[in-house]
Amino acid sequence: MALVWRTLRSMRTALVLLLLLALASVAGSLLPQAPNSPERVVDYLADHPVWGELFLRAGFFDVFGSWWFTLVTVLLFVSLVSCLIPRSRAHWRALRSRPMQAREIDAFKRYAERRVTAPPADAAAIARKVLRRRGFRVAADPTLPALAAEKGLVREAGSLVFHWAFVLLLVAVVVGKGTGYTGQARIVEGETFTDASFNYAGQLRAGRFFDGDHSGAQVTLIDYRDAFGDTGVPMDFQSEVRFTSDDGATTRTEVIRVNHPAVFDGVRYFQFGFGWAPVVEVVRNGTTVREDAIPFVQRQTAPEGVSQLAMPWNGSVKLPATDDREPSHAIELTLWPDGRALAGFVQTGDPIPMTTEFDPVLQYTLWEGTLTDLSLAGLDTSGMRRVADGLIGADQTVDLERGCVVGIAPAEDRFGTACDPGAPAGLTMRFPDLRQFTVLQVSRDATVPYVLGAAILILVGLLPALYVSRRKIWVRADPDGAGSMLKVGGFALQRKERFEEEFAKLVDALATATGGASAHEREMVGT
Amino acid sequence: MTPLELNDTSNALFNVALFAYVGAMVASFAFVAFRARALAWASTVVGAAGLAANLGAVITRGLAAERFPWGNMYEYSMAMTLVVVAAYLVGVELTYRIRTVGGPVYAFVVFTLAIASLFFYVPAGPLLPALNSYWRQIHVTSMITSSSLLGIGCVLTILYLLRDRSERRGVARLQAHEPPPIMGAAVDTELPPDYVPGDDDAPAPSPRRIGLPSAATLDRLAYRFISFGFPIWTFGVIGGAIWAQEAWGRYWGWDPKETWSFITWVVFAGYLHARATSGWKGRRAATIALVGFVSLLVTYYAVNLWIAGLHSYAT
Numbered sequence: 001m002a003l004v005w006r007t008l009r010s011m012r013t014a015l016v017l018l019l020l021l022a023l024a025s026v027a028g029s030l031l032p033q034a035p036n037s038p039e040r041v042v043d044y045l046a047d048h049p050v051w052g053e054l055f056l057r058a059g060f061f062d063v064f065g066s067w068w069f070t071l072v073t074v075l076l077f078v079s080l081v082s083c084l085i086p087r088s089r090a091h092w093r094a095l096r097s098r099p100m101q102a103r104e105i106d107a108f109k110r111y112a113e114r115r116v117t118a119p120p121a122d123a124a125a126i127a128r129k130v131l132r133r134r135g136f137r138v139a140a141d142p143t144l145p146a147l148a149a150e151k152g153l154v155r156e157a158g159s160l161v162f163h164w165a166f167v168l169l170l171v172a173v174v175v176g177k178g179t180g181y182t183g184q185a186r187i188v189e190g191e192t193f194t195d196a197s198f199n200y201a202g203q204l205r206a207g208r209f210f211d212g213d214h215s216g217a218q219v220t221l222i223d224y225r226d227a228f229g230d231t232g233v234p235m236d237f238q239s240e241v242r243f244t245s246d247d248g249a250t251t252r253t254e255v256i257r258v259n260h261p262a263v264f265d266g267v268r269y270f271q272f273g274f275g276w277a278p279v280v281e282v283v284r285n286g287t288t289v290r291e292d293a294i295p296f297v298q299r300q301t302a303p304e305g306v307s308q309l310a311m312p313w314n315g316s317v318k319l320p321a322t323d324d325r326e327p328s329h330a331i332e333l334t335l336w337p338d339g340r341a342l343a344g345f346v347q348t349g350d351p352i353p354m355t356t357e358f359d360p361v362l363q364y365t366l367w368e369g370t371l372t373d374l375s376l377a378g379l380d381t382s383g384m385r386r387v388a389d390g391l392i393g394a395d396q397t398v399d400l401e402r403g404c405v406v407g408i409a410p411a412e413d414r415f416g417t418a419c420d421p422g423a424p425a426g427l428t429m430r431f432p433d434l435r436q437f438t439v440l441q442v443s444r445d446a447t448v449p450y451v452l453g454a455a456i457l458i459l460v461g462l463l464p465a466l467y468v469s470r471r472k473i474w475v476r477a478d479p480d481g482a483g484s485m486l487k488v489g490g491f492a493l494q495r496k497e498r499f500e501e502e503f504a505k506l507v508d509a510l511a512t513a514t515g516g517a518s519a520h521e522r523e524m525v526g527t
Numbered sequence: 528m529t530p531l532e533l534n535d536t537s538n539a540l541f542n543v544a545l546f547a548y549v550g551a552m553v554a555s556f557a558f559v560a561f562r563a564r565a566l567a568w569a570s571t572v573v574g575a576a577g578l579a580a581n582l583g584a585v586i587t588r589g590l591a592a593e594r595f596p597w598g599n600m601y602e603y604s605m606a607m608t609l610v611v612v613a614a615y616l617v618g619v620e621l622t623y624r625i626r627t628v629g630g631p632v633y634a635f636v637v638f639t640l641a642i643a644s645l646f647f648y649v650p651a652g653p654l655l656p657a658l659n660s661y662w663r664q665i666h667v668t669s670m671i672t673s674s675s676l677l678g679i680g681c682v683l684t685i686l687y688l689l690r691d692r693s694e695r696r697g698v699a700r701l702q703a704h705e706p707p708p709i710m711g712a713a714v715d716t717e718l719p720p721d722y723v724p725g726d727d728d729a730p731a732p733s734p735r736r737i738g739l740p741s742a743a744t745l746d747r748l749a750y751r752f753i754s755f756g757f758p759i760w761t762f763g764v765i766g767g768a769i770w771a772q773e774a775w776g777r778y779w780g781w782d783p784k785e786t787w788s789f790i791t792w793v794v795f796a797g798y799l800h801a802r803a804t805s806g807w808k809g810r811r812a813a814t815i816a817l818v819g820f821v822s823l824l825v826t827y828y829a830v831n832l833w834i835a836g837l838h839s840y841a842t
Contacts, residue, residue, distance in 0.1 A: 011800060011803075012804065014800075015797055015800050018793050018796065018797055019793065019794070022789075022793040022794060022797075022822075025787075025790050025793075026790060028781060028786055029783040029786040029787060033781065035781075036781065036782070063781075173779070182777065229652075229653055233653055235653065259660040259770075259773050259774050260773070261773060261776060268776060270774070270775065270776035272775075441775065443777060448772065451778060452769070455765045455768070456765075458761065459758065459761060459762055459765065462757075462758045463758060466754050466757070466758065467754075497747070
């Protein structure tokens, strides 16, 4: 047990643990990580069945959440603390004790003697003042005209501050992540999101000790705005939102932008993403079965060199049958927020980034058959039959089963598929409006200020720990005629080459203050 | 000048700087090989001219893009070589009067610029909104400065390892050929540990002395640069975390770039600790510094190009 303790306390162990942490991080950066990119983990498992299985078992797809990463962190923590406690105690003792006297001053690495005019007692008193002025801690010998001095204890103090701050950082990070949560809110213009666990649709990432206590605040998206440069380079994303507290007592309007988050009720909201949400009205046999804005996603990743903004947006409407004898329907939708991009793509094949709404077009496909999944996720058409497809512009109505536009003369229609007048439509869809939605990252992390404080302390401690050196000086004044022989010895524990110069200057200062010759004058006399 | 002209001026100055650095590198290597003082001066003068052109390239680039010119890999490389050469000229040549290590330092700079111009060139333009924060200025500036300083430190460490090996071999050869003197009155075959060329008490440079500085000097110089760069790296990582908190809503998310900057931090922290641990000083600590250098290069190049993440400039 004592051996285990001793091993943990050694600097070498802490070093090895630190390097292990780095090694584990290398694995975490090279393999896809489930919390960051689950879809890439799935791809990896499909591509490398044997290794993938092995890595999965060992927790390599969530390195930073794995038991062994936690173990190394905890061991490092224990090792650090067990090393720091005795060091802190020793430093406390060093701070309170006075510099130790020495007898054989001439045995030190640096040593000088000077003949001065002041008598020994006066010389010692003056030397004391000189050293004090230079920031040394000085202790006078009770029996002799001699003193001991030291400087640079702040090096050890800085080192201790640095290491304790590192411990504090570890604790604050673990507590903050453990008791907080992060999720994403998708809000269509004019709609409201409530910070409650069921609204995150299983996408919430909560810490191990999170008690499920959300703020319950309501977030209404008043307006979403964005700006793009000439080549489709994004310039700005803004969400104007109104916050309302759970009890309705406080409301506040804020504009959330990239790099400008908002805080409400202890929860932070960040601009994270955006998208298009067409409003779709579906009527079946005279009854409106669906009338709302549907947030679309981009399923296609842009090929290399093409802006993602050039890709269309995808969504679907699922219409389960009201009667078992009837088949279910699903409408697969593809949105081109800028109709010119679709026209351009069809004519030239060149993708054009769509940054603003302009003559939007929806491509639709009607499917009939059995719906396997009624969730908001993607559409599975494996058990379905394609009925019809076509295009629909803003504010038009289409007959989905026949795939033609209702209520216009054939000459008026840009897509050339006007319905024959008079024939009744069983299933129609209207596209009255195109809105945008914003994606806000919602997170609560109570220890952020502590993490910041610890990080600042790490820096504050690091500077003296690296740059201050510890120096010790002893001075003795022996009687020498009417004056005295001033003997100065000392050494530095760090930055030894710098100390040589400092020591020479110090000896000079001590000699001139006690009525001796400076090095310069000595040289003059010598020549 | 119009932004387009400024952009072209920047490119021209970039090329001038690159060729000047190549010249300085050649002169510096030639100085070590032929030991003619004039070559050392030529290296310094051409290197300083390259520095001026490099500075001009960075400034005109910033004017062309109407922002601080470190928004992509190309600009980052350019700013990094600026700091490396400035730190080398001031920190090594001016302060310590050591002029024999310039070749490898310029080689590092030339590689960085050549890679930047071959693979990373993009015309000056505006930035993504996520990069638009004053924390970016702070974070990126300190990352550029610290990686430059750590980079020089690592070049010096490589030289230290080479020099240390040749010194050991030299000692071994001397010990093998000379009969051991009686009563321990040994010929001092090792250089004194405190030897710094340019010191008052240092022997006047004889032609034989114009080689690499002693291993001890190189080791100490490398330590200077690394211990100077490390707190700045620490500060840069903290600044990055603050920026991440503002931009992405979390100060740390194990994004590949974050992970690798942490790895680099840990390795250099290991180096600093190793130097203070008995039994790890010298070659072992130097090896850790080299691992740190590799990690630095991965953080800078590999993460941006091959590992997808929020810092990826590849997309």
